[in-house]
Amino acid sequence: xxxxxxIRGPVGxxxxxxxxxRIGQAVAVDADRVVLGRxxxxxxxxxxxxxxxxxxxxxxxxxxxxVAATPTIARSVEWFDADAGVAVTASHNPAPDNGxxxxxxxxxxxxxxxxxxxxxxxAADAERAAWDAFGSESADDxxxxxxxxxxxxxxxxxxxxxxVVDLGNGTGRVSVDALYxxxxxxxxxxxxxxxxxxxxxxxPTAETLTALRDTVPAVGADVGIAHDGDSDxxxxxxxxxxxxxxxxxxxxxxxDAVSPGDAVxxxxxTSLLVADVVEAAGGEVEYxxxxxxxxxxxxxxxxxxxxxxxxxAWMWPDQTLAPDANxxxxxxxxxxxxxxxxxxQMADVDPSRYATRRLNLPVDDxxxxxxxxGDALRAAYDDVDTTDGVRVDTDDGWFLVRASGTEPLVxxxxxxxxxxxxxxxxxxxxxxxxxxxxxx
Numbered sequence: 001x002x003x004x005x006x007i008r009g010p011v012g013x014x015x016x017x018x019x020x021x022r023i024g025q026a027v028a029v030d031a032d033r034v035v036l037g038r039x040x041x042x043x044x045x046x047x048x049x050x051x052x053x054x055x056x057x058x059x060x061x062x063x064x065x066x067v068a069a070t071p072t073i074a075r076s077v078e079w080f081d082a083d084a085g086v087a088v089t090a091s092h093n094p095a096p097d098n099g100x101x102x103x104x105x106x107x108x109x110x111x112x113x114x115x116x117x118x119x120x121x122x123a124a125d126a127e128r129a130a131w132d133a134f135g136s137e138s139a140d141d142x143x144x145x146x147x148x149x150x151x152x153x154x155x156x157x158x159x160x161x162x163x164v165v166d167l168g169n170g171t172g173r174v175s176v177d178a179l180y181x182x183x184x185x186x187x188x189x190x191x192x193x194x195x196x197x198x199x200x201x202x203x204p205t206a207e208t209l210t211a212l213r214d215t216v217p218a219v220g221a222d223v224g225i226a227h228d229g230d231s232d233x234x235x236x237x238x239x240x241x242x243x244x245x246x247x248x249x250x251x252x253x254x255x256d257a258v259s260p261g262d263a264v265x266x267x268x269x270t271s272l273l274v275a276d277v278v279e280a281a282g283g284e285v286e287y288x289x290x291x292x293x294x295x296x297x298x299x300x301x302x303x304x305x306x307x308x309x310x311x312x313a314w315m316w317p318d319q320t321l322a323p324d325a326n327x328x329x330x331x332x333x334x335x336x337x338x339x340x341x342x343x344x345q346m347a348d349v350d351p352s353r354y355a356t357r358r359l360n361l362p363v364d365d366x367x368x369x370x371x372x373x374g375d376a377l378r379a380a381y382d383d384v385d386t387t388d389g390v391r392v393d394t395d396d397g398w399f400l401v402r403a404s405g406t407e408p409l410v411x412x413x414x415x416x417x418x419x420x421x422x423x424x425x426x427x428x429x430x431x432x433x434x435x436x437x438x439x440x
Contacts, residue, residue, distance in 0.1 A: 001122075002115035005291065006101030008090045011043045015098045017050040020088075023100055024054020025126035026118045028135075031055075031083035035103075037065040037073040037143070038088035039171050039230040041195035043098045047088045051100070052137055059129035061136045065143040067193065069171040069231035072147040074103045074322035079146060084110075092203035092228035095196045107320035108296040148177045151327045154319070155334050159183030162221040163333055164237075166212040168202055169194040172227035174326040175234075184333060187219060195229075202229035204312070206243035209235070217241040223336050225329045232292075233312030234325035236332055238342040246310030247271035251278075251349045253314060253328075256335055257306035258283035265298035265307035267291070268388045269400055272415050273351050289388035296321040354397075355422035359412040359430065361438050366403035369410050372436045373401050373429075380432070396421035399429055410438065 001007055007023075009015050027034060034055055038044035044067070052062045063080045065073060070087045077085035085103035093099070102110040102118070110118070129135070151174065158179065165176050166189040179186045189211055190199035200208045204226035216224040216237050224237030236244040251274045254264045260282030266274055267290040275285045286304075288294040292313045299307035299317040308314040313323035316331070336342055363369040374390040385391040389402025397416025404411055412429050416422040 001119050002112070005091060005293075006099055006109070006115075008093055008097055008099035010096050011098045015047070015100070017046055020047045020050035020100065021054040022122050022126070023118065024051040024086075025058050025128075026121035027084055027086065027102065028055045028058035028060040029121060029127075031060050033061045033063065033080070033082040035063050035065060035073060035076045035080050035082045035085040036088075037068045037076070037085075039070070039090075039195070040067055040169065040193035041088075041090065041095065041098050041229070044088045044195065047098060047100070051086055051088065054126075056135035056137060057128050058126055059133050059135050062138070064137065064139045066139065066141055067171060068143055069147070069174055069326060070101065071232055071320065071322045071324035071326060072143050072171075072174065074107045074109075075147055075150065075320055075324070076143045077103050077105045078107070079143070080140065087230070089230040091230050091232060094202065103322065106300070107322040108300065109293040109322070111293060111297065144174060147174045147326065148181065151324070151330055152178045152181045154327070155182055155330055157183045158330075158333055158337060161185070161223075161333055161337055162219070163187070164189065164212060164216050164219065164221045164224045165191075165329070166200075166204070166209060166224065166226040167191045168204060168227055168229060169197050169199055170202065170227055170229040170231055172231035172326060174231070175225060175227065175329040178326065178330055179333065182330070187215070187221065189215065197229065204228055204233065204235045209237060209243060212237050213241045213243060223333060223342050225332065227325050227329075228312070231325045232323045234314065234328040234332070235312045236342065238346060240343045242343065242346070244342065244346060245351055246312060247273050248346055248349055248351055249312075249332075250274050250308045250310055252335065252345055253308060253331065254278050254283070254306055255281050255349075256331075256339075257316065259305075261303070262305045263303045265295045265304055267295065267309055268385065268391045269402070269413055270310060271351060271356075272354055272397060272417070273349060277349055287385060287387055287391065292323050353417065355416050355419045357414040357422050357426045359414075359426060361410040361412065361433055363408055363410050363438055366408065366410060369436070369438055370401065370403050373410070373433060373438070376432045376436065377401070394425065397425060399425050401429065
C-alpha cells in the first residue's frame with residue numbers, strides 16, 4: 001500500500017475517505033498531537049476531514065495548517081511540538097489522484113518500517129477513545145509565514161536578481177514570498193492554486209515547462225524556478241531558457257555544499273557526473289535506494305551535507321530532512337548570485353561527456369530474475385552494490401539492473417565515460433541475462 005512516497009492513486013479507488021479515516025486511527029496509536037495539511041487538490045478537504053476524525057476519535061489532538069506545501073507541513077511537526085505530520089497530497093501526480101504521506105518530527109518521511117506498522121494496524125479494529133477523551137482540533141494559519149521566515153533567514157540579500165517562478169497552480173508561494181523578502185524581482189506563472197492543474201501538468205519537466213522556458217529569456221531573467229503541485233520538487237531553467245537536467249542540478253548543488261571530507265547521498269540510478277563532480281571537490285558519494293526517505297536516512301548521519309534525487313527532491317540536513325523545494329529555490333538563486341549565470345555553471349558540468357544506454361527486459365518473475373542476475377553479477381564483478389537492485393561499478397562506468405515498480409520488466413541502465421565502454425557494458429549485461437533465459 002505504501003510506496004516510497006506514501007500512498008498515492010486515483011481518488012475513489014486507491015485513495016478513499018474510509019482509508020483516510022483508518023490511517024488517522026492507526027497514526028493515533030503513537031501520537032498525542034498531529035499536524036495535518038493538504039495541497040490544493042479538490043478532494044483534499046474531504047480526505048483531511050476523514051483523517052482528522054480518525055485521529056480525534058482515538059484521542060489525538062489535531063493541528064490543521066490548511067493548504068500548504070508539503071515541506072511546510074513536514075517542518076510544522078517540530079514547530080507545533082507534534083509527534084507526527086500528515087500531508088494529503090499526490091505530489092506531482094495528475095489531478096484525479098490524491099495521497100497521504102506521513103512525517104516524523106525531524107522532517108523525515110516515515111520509514112518503510114513505520115509505514116508497515118501503520119499498514120498492519122489497518123487490518124485491526126482501532127481502539128477508540130471514550131466520549132469525553134476525544135482529541136481536540138485547532139487551526140493555525142501561521143505555518144506558511146513561519147516557513148517563509150525560516151528560509152529567508154538563511155540568505156543574504158538577493159537584490160538585483162530577476163527570477164521567474166512557475167508555481168504550476170500548486171502550493172509553492174513560500175518561494176515567491178521569500179524571494180520578494182530578499183529583494184529579488186519576481187515574476188510568476190500559474191500562481192493561482194488550483195487542484196485541477198489547468199495551466200500545465202503538475203510534474204515540472206522540460207516538456208511541461210515551455211512557458212517558463214520562453215519567459216525567462218524574454219524578460220531577461222537570471223533564472224527560472226518551477227515547482228510541482230505540493231512544492232516538494234524544484235527544477236530550473238537557465239538564463240538562456242534551457243531546462244536544467246536533474247543530474248546537472250544535483251551536481252551543482254552537491255559541489256556547492258561539499259568541502260573536503262564531506263559526503264552526499266544520491267539514489268543508485270544517479271549519473272556518474274555527480275560522483276565525478278563531488279570527488280573533484282574532495283567529497284564522496286553514497287548511493288541509496290530510490291526514494292527521498294532513503295536519501296533522508298543517509299543524510300541524517302554525521303558527515304553528510306547534502307542529498308538529492310534527479311527528480312527534483314533536494315535536502316540539506318542542517319535545514320530539514322524533508323525535501324524542501326522552497327529552500328532549494330532560494331539556494332539556487334543565491335548560487336547564481338555567487339557563481340554567475342546558470343548557463344555558464346551548466347557548461348562546467350556537461351552531461352554530454354557521458355554515454356547512457358537503457359534496456360527493458362520482459363520477465364514473468366521480477367524477484368527471481370533479479371536474484372538470478374544478481375548472483376551472476378556477483379560472480380563476475382568485484383564492486384557489486386545490492387542497495388536497490390544490483391549496481392556494478394567498473395573502471396569505465398557503471399550499470400544498474402533493477403525491477404520495475406509498476407510493470408513486469410527488469411530495467412537496465414548503463415553509463416560510461418565513452419560510447420564504446422557503454423556499449424560493451426550493455427552487451428555484458430545482456431549476455432548474462434540471456435544465459436538465464438531473459439531476452440530483450
